[in-house]
Amino acid sequence: MPTTRIQKRRRILAAAREVCSEKGFEATRMDEIASRAGVSKGTLYNFFPSKEDLFVDTVLSSYQDFDGLLPAVEDASAEPVRRIEALAESLAGGFDQISQQIQLAHQAWSVVLRSPGARDRLFGTLREIYAGYTEGLADILRAGIASGDFRTDLDVEVVTATWIATFDGLLYRAGFDDPAKIQLCSADGVRTCLGWILEGITAVSEATPTDTHAVTPPPLSVPLEEPPT
Amino acid sequence: MPTTRIQKRRRILAAAREVCSEKGFEATRMDEIASRAGVSKGTLYNFFPSKEDLFVDTVLSSYQDFDGLLPAVEDASAEPVRRIEALAESLAGGFDQISQQIQLAHQAWSVVLRSPGARDRLFGTLREIYAGYTEGLADILRAGIASGDFRTDLDVEVVTATWIATFDGLLYRAGFDDPAKIQLCSADGVRTCLGWILEGITAVSEATPTDTHAVTPPPLSVPLEEPPT
Amino acid sequence: MPTTRIQKRRRILAAAREVCSEKGFEATRMDEIASRAGVSKGTLYNFFPSKEDLFVDTVLSSYQDFDGLLPAVEDASAEPVRRIEALAESLAGGFDQISQQIQLAHQAWSVVLRSPGARDRLFGTLREIYAGYTEGLADILRAGIASGDFRTDLDVEVVTATWIATFDGLLYRAGFDDPAKIQLCSADGVRTCLGWILEGITAVSEATPTDTHAVTPPPLSVPLEEPPT
Amino acid sequence: MPTTRIQKRRRILAAAREVCSEKGFEATRMDEIASRAGVSKGTLYNFFPSKEDLFVDTVLSSYQDFDGLLPAVEDASAEPVRRIEALAESLAGGFDQISQQIQLAHQAWSVVLRSPGARDRLFGTLREIYAGYTEGLADILRAGIASGDFRTDLDVEVVTATWIATFDGLLYRAGFDDPAKIQLCSADGVRTCLGWILEGITAVSEATPTDTHAVTPPPLSVPLEEPPT
DNA sequence: GATGAATGAGACTTCATTCAT
DNA sequence: AATGAATGAAGTCTCATTCAT
Numbered sequence: 001m002p003t004t005r006i007q008k009r010r011r012i013l014a015a016a017r018e019v020c021s022e023k024g025f026e027a028t029r030m031d032e033i034a035s036r037a038g039v040s041k042g043t044l045y046n047f048f049p050s051k052e053d054l055f056v057d058t059v060l061s062s063y064q065d066f067d068g069l070l071p072a073v074e075d076a077s078a079e080p081v082r083r084i085e086a087l088a089e090s091l092a093g094g095f096d097q098i099s100q101q102i103q104l105a106h107q108a109w110s111v112v113l114r115s116p117g118a119r120d121r122l123f124g125t126l127r128e129i130y131a132g133y134t135e136g137l138a139d140i141l142r143a144g145i146a147s148g149d150f151r152t153d154l155d156v157e158v159v160t161a162t163w164i165a166t167f168d169g170l171l172y173r174a175g176f177d178d179p180a181k182i183q184l185c186s187a188d189g190v191r192t193c194l195g196w197i198l199e200g201i202t203a204v205s206e207a208t209p210t211d212t213h214a215v216t217p218p219p220l221s222v223p224l225e226e227p228p229t
Numbered sequence: 230m231p232t233t234r235i236q237k238r239r240r241i242l243a244a245a246r247e248v249c250s251e252k253g254f255e256a257t258r259m260d261e262i263a264s265r266a267g268v269s270k271g272t273l274y275n276f277f278p279s280k281e282d283l284f285v286d287t288v289l290s291s292y293q294d295f296d297g298l299l300p301a302v303e304d305a306s307a308e309p310v311r312r313i314e315a316l317a318e319s320l321a322g323g324f325d326q327i328s329q330q331i332q333l334a335h336q337a338w339s340v341v342l343r344s345p346g347a348r349d350r351l352f353g354t355l356r357e358i359y360a361g362y363t364e365g366l367a368d369i370l371r372a373g374i375a376s377g378d379f380r381t382d383l384d385v386e387v388v389t390a391t392w393i394a395t396f397d398g399l400l401y402r403a404g405f406d407d408p409a410k411i412q413l414c415s416a417d418g419v420r421t422c423l424g425w426i427l428e429g430i431t432a433v434s435e436a437t438p439t440d441t442h443a444v445t446p447p448p449l450s451v452p453l454e455e456p457p458t
Numbered sequence: 459m460p461t462t463r464i465q466k467r468r469r470i471l472a473a474a475r476e477v478c479s480e481k482g483f484e485a486t487r488m489d490e491i492a493s494r495a496g497v498s499k500g501t502l503y504n505f506f507p508s509k510e511d512l513f514v515d516t517v518l519s520s521y522q523d524f525d526g527l528l529p530a531v532e533d534a535s536a537e538p539v540r541r542i543e544a545l546a547e548s549l550a551g552g553f554d555q556i557s558q559q560i561q562l563a564h565q566a567w568s569v570v571l572r573s574p575g576a577r578d579r580l581f582g583t584l585r586e587i588y589a590g591y592t593e594g595l596a597d598i599l600r601a602g603i604a605s606g607d608f609r610t611d612l613d614v615e616v617v618t619a620t621w622i623a624t625f626d627g628l629l630y631r632a633g634f635d636d637p638a639k640i641q642l643c644s645a646d647g648v649r650t651c652l653g654w655i656l657e658g659i660t661a662v663s664e665a666t667p668t669d670t671h672a673v674t675p676p677p678l679s680v681p682l683e684e685p686p687t
Numbered sequence: 688m689p690t691t692r693i694q695k696r697r698r699i700l701a702a703a704r705e706v707c708s709e710k711g712f713e714a715t716r717m718d719e720i721a722s723r724a725g726v727s728k729g730t731l732y733n734f735f736p737s738k739e740d741l742f743v744d745t746v747l748s749s750y751q752d753f754d755g756l757l758p759a760v761e762d763a764s765a766e767p768v769r770r771i772e773a774l775a776e777s778l779a780g781g782f783d784q785i786s787q788q789i790q791l792a793h794q795a796w797s798v799v800l801r802s803p804g805a806r807d808r809l810f811g812t813l814r815e816i817y818a819g820y821t822e823g824l825a826d827i828l829r830a831g832i833a834s835g836d837f838r839t840d841l842d843v844e845v846v847t848a849t850w851i852a853t854f855d856g857l858l859y860r861a862g863f864d865d866p867a868k869i870q871l872c873s874a875d876g877v878r879t880c881l882g883w884i885l886e887g888i889t890a891v892s893e894a895t896p897t898d899t900h901a902v903t904p905p906p907l908s909v910p911l912e913e914p915p916t
Numbered sequence: 917g918a919t920g921a922a923t924g925a926g927a928c929t930t931c932a933t934t935c936a937t
Numbered sequence: 938a939a940t941g942a943a944t945g946a947a948g949t950c951t952c953a954t955t956c957a958t
Binding site: 503 | 947948949950952
């Protein structure tokens with residue numbers, strides 16, 4: 001019964017994710033994964049050749065949870081501004097969940113240092129994921145530039161890298177900083193920071209601002225019209 | 230001879246940093262740290278109560294290397310634009326070095342999950358470091374806003390958080406992505422991305438640009454066409 | 459096969475008893491117990507959580523060897539004098555064997571000082587054993603008093619405590635003293651000393667002495683005139 | 688200053704006795720003995736060649752505390768009954784103190800198993816002590832027999848061994864049994880049990896018993912005249 | 917395929933002892 | 938003679954992995 005086997009595999013990965021998130025990879029015992037998955041230790045080794053392999057698959061499986069995170073991005077018919085806003089909202093909405101699972105990713109770094117095989121498999125997948133993410137975001141940007149919604153002078157690559165880096169950086173910081181004090185290390189922080197970047201991306205509305213500038217000397221309003229870019 | 234003792238401590242920490250960076254915390258053996266530091270294993274335990282404590286101190290000591298990284302920030306008499314450019318350059322210049330040592334930090338996450346004491350000590354110090362960094366950057370921003378060099382509508386907190394997150398995010402990604410393909414995961418990438426953010430911070434030059442905007446439809450895009458990248 | 463497991467446990471305890479008796483608890487290495495028991499070191503820890511726990515069980519198991527030592531005591535139908543003589547003979551007969559194993563017990567004292575858990579388990583069992591022993595002896599004494607074989611003025615508790623203490627004291631002394639010089643530190647010594655106590659217990663033969671006593675007024679003092687000897 | 692040296696040695700032994708009684712020999716660290724004695728670890732080794740030697744001396748020194756315990760025994764001019772009563776009272780009065788220090792002695796057994804030198808030194812001294820004790824008690828007994836205070840049919844050796852064994856046995860049992868339940872494991876227990884033995888030693892009051900014996904042929908007295916020994 | 921008892925290499929840590937100062 | 942930092946041998950215990958059932 002193939003279903004059983006696949007389900008069993010899933011149960012094992014879920015158990016591994018749970019325990020590793022709680023205790024850390026090194027402190028996690030194969031025994032505990034086995035018992036929490038409801039299988040024997042021997043069965044673990046029927047599915048994964050070693051603890052490290054199991055861990056890499058565990059980390060990778062946790063990334064798959066975010067596959068559905070970027071659906072808005074893919075609706076190419078929607079307005080670019082809506083699409084990118086939807087993306088930002090998805091990221092913000094998933095922040096807390098991702099934040100938890102990023103712990104797993106951190107631990108992968110140790111594992112990777114001692115297993116080149118694990119390194120290649122993990123990093124390869126991460127690169128694919130980031131490439132897809134980058135490409136999706138770039139698509140939106142290009143669409144927006146083409147439609148005139150976004151500034152025409154944007155370097156798509158730079159904006160994309162900055163956007164992704166900002167999200168990752170907030171995630172990273174949320175790992176140790178106190179959201180009560182550093183309030184931007186949070187889902188709302190993601191909304192705010194990505195929102196600010198978004199302002200820098202968006203084209204200034206045609207007429208009006210220009211007029212304003214023409215009319216009023218007050219440089220004060222100028223900065224507002226020139227978004228953060 | 231107190232010097233000897235301090236120097237010995239330093240040698241141990243340096244050895245630990247070396248080995249842990251190479252092999253990872255878990256794969257590192259106390260024996261190897263001892264022999265590479267030129268002391269006996271017992272001496273290790275005269276200085277650090279446990280492997281974990283030694284590791285936390287190792288990570289923290291690696292952060293101290295970057296204390297000198299922000300000197301430009303502190304020269305309050307310099308022009309805000311120069312100060313923030315100097316900061317960006319410092320970060321970019323230190324990127325490769327920091328990138329290596331961030332491996333240590335990643336490994337700390339595993340350790341932290343199983344030792345509340347280590348967690349408090351490490352996280353506490355990280356928070357202080359980030360607080361200082363944040364405050365230094367915010368000072369520059371406030372000075373620039375006051376001097377009219379930066380836009381007056383900036384939310385200092387947001388800009389600071391975004392700036393820091395961008396740097397951290399690039400650092401994080403450089404851990405696994407290939408700079409040959411994703412060229413922004415590099416010191417130059419830091420320059421480019423932070424530079425782009427900087428553009429969004431900087432006030433539009435007084436009259437002229439505004440005029441340009443007022444008159445010619447396209448020129449407007451000119452400054453914009455020279456994107457931060 | 460449950461038998462196997464129990465047998466393995468027995469083999470381990472036997473090996474532990476052997477080695478600990480030879481070298482002492484502290485000088486005994488888990489490796490040696492394991493190899494002498496024909497199992498791996500890991501298996502040792504599958505059966506006993508720690509070296510100390512193994513030791514406590516080893517000591518306790520050695521006490522079980524003496525369970526069969528007091529059968530005569532339990533044949534309540536036998537004559538009290540025979541029963542108590544049988545008991546004395548059992549103790550004397552077991553002296554040399556017990557004497558060896560008392561070494562184990564001595565060592566328990568060190569262990570007990572640093573492990574309250576071990577203390578409770580070991581002392582608890584010892585108390586039970588002594589309580590059973592005490593009760594068995596007291597039963598005989600009471601039966602003998604009732605039957606007129608023993609003196610009626612005996613304080614059962616005192617006689618019991620003295621009897622047991624005498625045996626333990628001889629055992630203790632045999633640990634360091636030389637039976638060649640102090641000949642009573644031996645199985646025969648047990649026979650002699652317990653025999654002497656027995657004389658003090660036994661009622662003087664029927665008539666005659668009573669008569670003697672009859673001459674002197676206070677019959678009350680009679681028992682006192684016939685000392686424990 | 689020789690005084691200083693002797694005092695220092697005493698301080699070390701006192702510290703060792705303290706710590707070993709609390710934690711047990713194995714759990715006792717040379718560091719702690721040194722610091723509690725107010726000397727450096729190196730100094731310890733100026734006085735005692737090894738931890739084991741220090742321990743043996745510690746145990747032996749604790750026995751010296753009881754040298755003054757048997758003064759009454761030595762006043763050969765006093766009445767035998769008074770002398771033996773004084774001895775019993777001394778032992779009872781010292782019970783609690785001896786009881787504590789017996790812990791030290793128990794631990795010596797482990798040490799002795801791995802160090803023949805320690806064994807010889809410790810056991811040799813113990814034998815001397817017991818020999819002196821035995822001789823002192825035997826003296827009293829002989830004096831009492833000679834004076835008619837004690838029964839003439841006593842086997843001095845048996846009585847002495849029983850007396851000593853009883854005391855040691857109670858001491859041993861007090862190590863693990865609960866005086867609240869087994870009330871004879873106590874100073875009073877010593878009084879009671881030795882008191883009972885004393886009754887068996889004491890000659891029946893002058894005239895009457897003697898008369899009795901005189902009157903009644905031999906048989907009756909035979910068993911009595913043939914003491915348990 | 918599943919199980920889980922057995923394995924044993926190997927790690928951290930301790931601590932008696934030394935010896936330069 | 939005193940000190941106490943340094944030493945390093947050695948021990949307990951862990952746990953990933955195996956394999957007979």
